[in-house]
Amino acid sequence: MAAVTLSNISKTYGEKSAAKMIIEDLNLDIADKEFIVLVGPSGCGKSTLLRMIAGLEDITKGQISIDDRVVNNLEPKDRDIAFVFQNYALYPHMNVYKNMAFGLRAAKMDKREIEYRVQQVAAILEIEELMFRRPAELSGGQRQRVAIGRAMVRDPSVFLFDEPLSNLDAKLRASMRAEIKKLHQTVKTTIIYVTHDQVEAMTLADRIVILKDGIIQQIGTPMDVYNDPANQFVAGFIGSPEMNFIRAPKGVADGCITLGIRPEDIIIAGDAPLPAGHKKIKGTVTVTEPLGAETLLSVDYSGTEITAKIPGLYIANPGDDIKLALNMQKAFLFNEKGERV
Amino acid sequence: MTDNKAPISPKKIIIWTFLFIGAVIMMTPIIFMFSASFKYNDQIYELALISSEPTLSNYIYLFENTEFLRWFLNSISVALATTISVLFFDSLVGYTLAKFKFKGRKIVFVLILSTLMIPTEMLVIPWYILARDLGLLDSYIGLIFPGIMTGFGVFLMKQFFEGVPDDYLDAARIDGVGEFRIFTDVAMPLVVPALSALAIFTFLGNWTAFLWPLIVTSSAEIYTVPVGLASFSGEFQSEWEMIMTGAAVATLPTLIIFLFLQRYIIRGVILGGLKG
Ligand SMILES: Nc1ncnc2c1ncn2[C@@H]1O[C@H](COP(=O)(O)OP(=O)(O)OP(=O)(O)O)[C@@H](O)[C@H]1O
Ligand SMILES: [Mg+2]
Numbered sequence: 001m002a003a004v005t006l007s008n009i010s011k012t013y014g015e016k017s018a019a020k021m022i023i024e025d026l027n028l029d030i031a032d033k034e035f036i037v038l039v040g041p042s043g044c045g046k047s048t049l050l051r052m053i054a055g056l057e058d059i060t061k062g063q064i065s066i067d068d069r070v071v072n073n074l075e076p077k078d079r080d081i082a083f084v085f086q087n088y089a090l091y092p093h094m095n096v097y098k099n100m101a102f103g104l105r106a107a108k109m110d111k112r113e114i115e116y117r118v119q120q121v122a123a124i125l126e127i128e129e130l131m132f133r134r135p136a137e138l139s140g141g142q143r144q145r146v147a148i149g150r151a152m153v154r155d156p157s158v159f160l161f162d163e164p165l166s167n168l169d170a171k172l173r174a175s176m177r178a179e180i181k182k183l184h185q186t187v188k189t190t191i192i193y194v195t196h197d198q199v200e201a202m203t204l205a206d207r208i209v210i211l212k213d214g215i216i217q218q219i220g221t222p223m224d225v226y227n228d229p230a231n232q233f234v235a236g237f238i239g240s241p242e243m244n245f246i247r248a249p250k251g252v253a254d255g256c257i258t259l260g261i262r263p264e265d266i267i268i269a270g271d272a273p274l275p276a277g278h279k280k281i282k283g284t285v286t287v288t289e290p291l292g293a294e295t296l297l298s299v300d301y302s303g304t305e306i307t308a309k310i311p312g313l314y315i316a317n318p319g320d321d322i323k324l325a326l327n328m329q330k331a332f333l334f335n336e337k338g339e340r341v
Numbered sequence: 342m343t344d345n346k347a348p349i350s351p352k353k354i355i356i357w358t359f360l361f362i363g364a365v366i367m368m369t370p371i372i373f374m375f376s377a378s379f380k381y382n383d384q385i386y387e388l389a390l391i392s393s394e395p396t397l398s399n400y401i402y403l404f405e406n407t408e409f410l411r412w413f414l415n416s417i418s419v420a421l422a423t424t425i426s427v428l429f430f431d432s433l434v435g436y437t438l439a440k441f442k443f444k445g446r447k448i449v450f451v452l453i454l455s456t457l458m459i460p461t462e463m464l465v466i467p468w469y470i471l472a473r474d475l476g477l478l479d480s481y482i483g484l485i486f487p488g489i490m491t492g493f494g495v496f497l498m499k500q501f502f503e504g505v506p507d508d509y510l511d512a513a514r515i516d517g518v519g520e521f522r523i524f525t526d527v528a529m530p531l532v533v534p535a536l537s538a539l540a541i542f543t544f545l546g547n548w549t550a551f552l553w554p555l556i557v558t559s560s561a562e563i564y565t566v567p568v569g570l571a572s573f574s575g576e577f578q579s580e581w582e583m584i585m586t587g588a589a590v591a592t593l594p595t596l597i598i599f600l601f602l603q604r605y606i607i608r609g610v611i612l613g614g615l616k617g
Contacts, residue, residue: 051511054515056514075514075517076514076515077514077515077517078517081515085508085511087506089506089511089512090512091512093530093531102518102526103515103517106516106517106522107517150512154516
């Protein structure tokens with residue numbers, strides 16, 4: 001049982017006169033055993049928020065409770081949380097075993113109990129053979145496992161992850177992502193996970209929280225935020241490749257000036273009649289990026305670059321004229337403030 | 342460039358020449374010190390490195406007929422006590438200045454730094470008055486107290502602690518380790534090279550310190566080696582062979598300390614718990 005509630009959280013850095021607002025009046029209810037992913041561009045306050053939940057950073061205003069217990073003034077160790085750092089922060093002068101046991105020893109836990117817990121976690125993470133190595137003698141992926149292991153031995157009710165995979169290469173990241181997901185299903189604890197990788201967000205999250213300049217833009221399941229983005233920022237942030245934004249033709253909707261369409265909702269307009277609801281546009285090919293299963297096609301459409309995701313291999317030369325069809329049923333309309341119309 | 346049998350470049354010849362001259366200048370007095378320690382008093386002014394009749398009598402006399410051993414132990418105790426105290430307090434203050442934000446932090450740091458700009462010669466008078474008023478003249482505590490903390494060490498340790506990533510400390514806070522144990526168990530092991538360097542500087546500085554020990558001590562039992570050796574040099578004649586013998590013995594601990602600690606410095610900073 002560990003629901004986390006953030007009520008009216010604000011955070012400013014600096015003295016009163018030159019105070020910089022980082023988080024502004026933020027409210028968030030996280031259910032027990034939920035996997036929440038915080039995403040947002042660099043500098044939007046994700047780490048700050050996570051560190052406030054952990055107790056590593058003071059809260060300027062508001063209240064944080066874990067399990068109906070207000071933790072504002074509790075030390076990190078008394079909050080029943082564990083934190084996995086982006087750069088792992090394994091103690092360099094201690095071997096893996098000592099790294100994992102350090103917190104338990106500080107808590108004066110019985111020696112045999114410590115050994116038992118470390119062994120168990122090591123077995124789950126398959127790092128048993130690494131016990132007597134130092135962090136410098138581990139690969140990036142192994143360090144990541146040890147960092148997660150150090151969090152797991154604490155047996156916390158909330159895990160906090162701050163971009164845990166961002167230092168790994170793409171392949172390792174994909175496999176660690178799957179393991180973290182598996183881990184969540186095994187240990188069944190609340191997880192708050194920060195990333196700016198939206199693939200991680202989409203694949204891991206029960207709910208995604210999209211943050212910009214310290215303000216929540218949208219909270220929802222991955223499918224919610226993908227299919228029904230609250231505003232232009234969310235629409236552009238979620239989905240890869242990014243959604244295309246073009247100037248909306250006159251008369252589409254009142255006050256609408258921008259039309260957003262995902263690359264996968266654009267097809268090549270051949271000679272055959274278009275499917276219903278499609279709108280034809282003409283452009284010039286600038287780049288083709290064949291990815292194997294699909295081809296990313298960048299097209300210059302009267303000065304705006306549009307990306308289309310075409311299934312299979314599509315061969316075109318830069319400078320070729322091309323006709324595309326936009327699936328208007330899947331298009332999103334925004335006014336000049338970036339709000340949905 | 343200079344691999345197999347190619348002529349040595351002129352640049353290297355010049356560099357080596359300067360290094361050689363430097364080495365000769367540095368080594369000559371030390372060689373003469375050792376040489377003189379094996380000579381009788383009347384041979385002291387002969388230039389021969391190895392005297393016609395070398396003798397160990399100076400060494401025997403030094404240990405049997407003077408208080409040298411006492412001074413030697415005094416020096417060791419004073420230098421060790423000061424070094425331990427400096428390592429502890431300087432790193433504690435340096436750590437606090439580097440890792441905690443509090444009002445007046447900058448002012449405290451500037452004040453500590455400014456003590457570096459005052460030469461010992463100016464400080465001995467206030468130290469003396471302080472020692473006199475506290476009744477510490479001619480005592481071990483009087484010998485030690487001016488050196489229990491140094492501005493230089495605080496500065497050095499602060500610089501090194503600033504290089505220790507905050508994430509290590511935060512990780513330990515999450516682990517529930519108390520702040521003092523974070524300092525001793527997490528931060529200190531990461532600055533071992535700096536601690537070794539500081540230990541060497543402090544030990545050597547105190548081992549060779551002369552002015553303050555000379556001023557604060559008056560009875561021979563608490564002389565340090567430099568003060569004791571100076572007492573061999575009388576108003577009418579100087580026992581140079583004894584001074585040289587004592588100085589030769591006095592180089593031993595510095596050599597041992599240096600050989601023991603230098604590998605910690607050379608091994609360099611151990612990092613690697615952060616992303617590689
Ligand atoms: N100690 C501090 N003092 C002043 N400003 C800070 C401090 N720590 C962070 N900030 C500012 O707070 C803002 C949010 O920082 P934060 O680290 O939370 O961003 P983030 O969303 O985690 O970014 P990233 O994705 O790059 O990690 C940034 O503008 C940063 O400059
Ligand atoms: Mg961050």
